[in-house]
Amino acid sequence: MKDIIKQEPTCEQELIAIKDSLEILGGKWKLRIMRHLNNHVAENNTFKKIQREVEGISAKMLSKELQDLETNLLVTRTVMNTRPVTVSYAITEYGTSVFPVTETLVQWGLNHREKIKV
Amino acid sequence: MKDIIKQEPTCEQELIAIKDSLEILGGKWKLRIMRHLNNHVAENNTFKKIQREVEGISAKMLSKELQDLETNLLVTRTVMNTRPVTVSYAITEYGTSVFPVTETLVQWGLNHREKIKV
DNA sequence: GTAACCGGTTACCTTTTGTTAACCGATGAT
DNA sequence: ATCATCGGTTAACAAAAGGTAACCGGTTAC
Numbered sequence: 001m002k003d004i005i006k007q008e009p010t011c012e013q014e015l016i017a018i019k020d021s022l023e024i025l026g027g028k029w030k031l032r033i034m035r036h037l038n039n040h041v042a043e044n045n046t047f048k049k050i051q052r053e054v055e056g057i058s059a060k061m062l063s064k065e066l067q068d069l070e071t072n073l074l075v076t077r078t079v080m081n082t083r084p085v086t087v088s089y090a091i092t093e094y095g096t097s098v099f100p101v102t103e104t105l106v107q108w109g110l111n112h113r114e115k116i117k118v
Numbered sequence: 119m120k121d122i123i124k125q126e127p128t129c130e131q132e133l134i135a136i137k138d139s140l141e142i143l144g145g146k147w148k149l150r151i152m153r154h155l156n157n158h159v160a161e162n163n164t165f166k167k168i169q170r171e172v173e174g175i176s177a178k179m180l181s182k183e184l185q186d187l188e189t190n191l192l193v194t195r196t197v198m199n200t201r202p203v204t205v206s207y208a209i210t211e212y213g214t215s216v217f218p219v220t221e222t223l224v225q226w227g228l229n230h231r232e233k234i235k236v
Numbered sequence: 237g238t239a240a241c242c243g244g245t246t247a248c249c250t251t252t253t254g255t256t257a258a259c260c261g262a263t264g265a266t
Numbered sequence: 267a268t269c270a271t272c273g274g275t276t277a278a279c280a281a282a283a284g285g286t287a288a289c290c291g292g293t294t295a296c
Contacts, residue, residue: 009228011157015150015172017227018220022149024230025223027253028140032133039129047273054133058255063274084263084272097229100222102136105143108219109135110127112142115212145283165243176285181244202242202293238296245290252283260275266268 024072025098029057029065035102037075037091044080045089074098142190143216147175147183153220155193155209164204192216 009017025031036054037045051062066089069075074095078088127135143149154172155163169180184207187193192213196206 009224011154011171012173013228014153014157014220014224017224017231018150018153019227020231021223021227022146025226026144026146028144031140032136035132035136036129039132048271053129055130059274060256060276061254064253079273087273094233097226101219101226102132104218104222105139106127106132106135108143108215109137109139110131111215113135113138147284166241169243177244178246178286179284182284197243205243239294240296241294242292243290246288248286248288250283250285253281255280256278258276258278260273262273263271265270 021101024074025101027065029054029061030069031098031102031105033057033062033065033069034074034091034095034098035106037089038096038099038102041091044086046086047089050089069095139219142186142192143219145183147172147179148187149216149220149223151175151180151183151187152192152209152213152216153224155207156214156217156220159209162198162204163207165207168207187213 025034032054033050036050040053043049047059047062047066050066051057051059054062057065066075066077070077074092076090076092078090080086080088143152150172151168154168158171161167165177165180165184168184169175169177172180175183184193184195188195192210194208194210196208198204198206
């Protein structure tokens with residue numbers, strides 16, 4: 001007699017959902033990269049450009065994080081036929097679903113900075 | 119001639135804000151603990167109870183994470199004069215400001231699970 | 237007295253994360 | 267010919283995060 005109505009998640013399911021999210025988006029860099037790509041969605045985001053603008057990230061980490069994001073279909077990697085060859089990274093349609101997450105983190109971070117200033 | 123109007127944060131400021139947030143809320147456990155305390159705000163959240171309900175966390179990690187959260191004024195620790203002594207952890211007023219963050223992560227996690235099921 | 241529960245701490249270890257520096261082949265600029 | 271730029275990879279290493287197990291004092295139940 002189960003209804004088709006979507007059930008509210010239980011508390012346990014919520015904690016599992018957070019765990020799932022953090023497995024894909026957790027760590028120091030992924031959400032920052034996602035936000036950057038979202039903020040520059042119309043541009044040509046080459047490897048070096050991302051590395052310059054996501055402050056502090058090393059080539060090795062950027063390479064690894066972009067691969068992870070590509071694996072989870074959040075980002076695409078496109079080799080451009082320019083000379084010299086450049087590679088362009090772009091957020092996918094699905095990747096834009098991460099926006100609310102980064103947005104709440106931005107807001108919380110700004111608010112927290114205000115708070116501790118006092 | 120600066121206006122008092124609140125400025126939109128620049129892209130760089132946004133990335134810094136995310137970094138700030140993750141320094142306080144990042145890692146495997148903090149957001150899960152915060153969500154749990156938020157979901158059980160009316161209850162007596164003892165150490166053991168939290169440990170049972172935030173699945174997989176060890177005493178060591180729970181102890182450390184709760185201390186970190188307390189330091190950042192997101193959680194309070196209260197020793198109850200029960201016998202044997204129990205300790206009750208509660209989310210602070212300020213701690214509830216983290217709710218939007220956990221909420222977007224819950225939603226994203228649930229949605230992602232749906233997506234990869236297909 | 238013995239065992240179990242509460243709320244942890246400590247030491248030891250592994251895994252993950254991250255850094256630095258060197259190096260690669262290709263292209264383009266001098 | 268030489269050097270710089272792009273887009274990385276690799277190796278060696280250090281630091282941070284996390285897990286496991288033993289242990290602590292105190293209390294209560296048997």
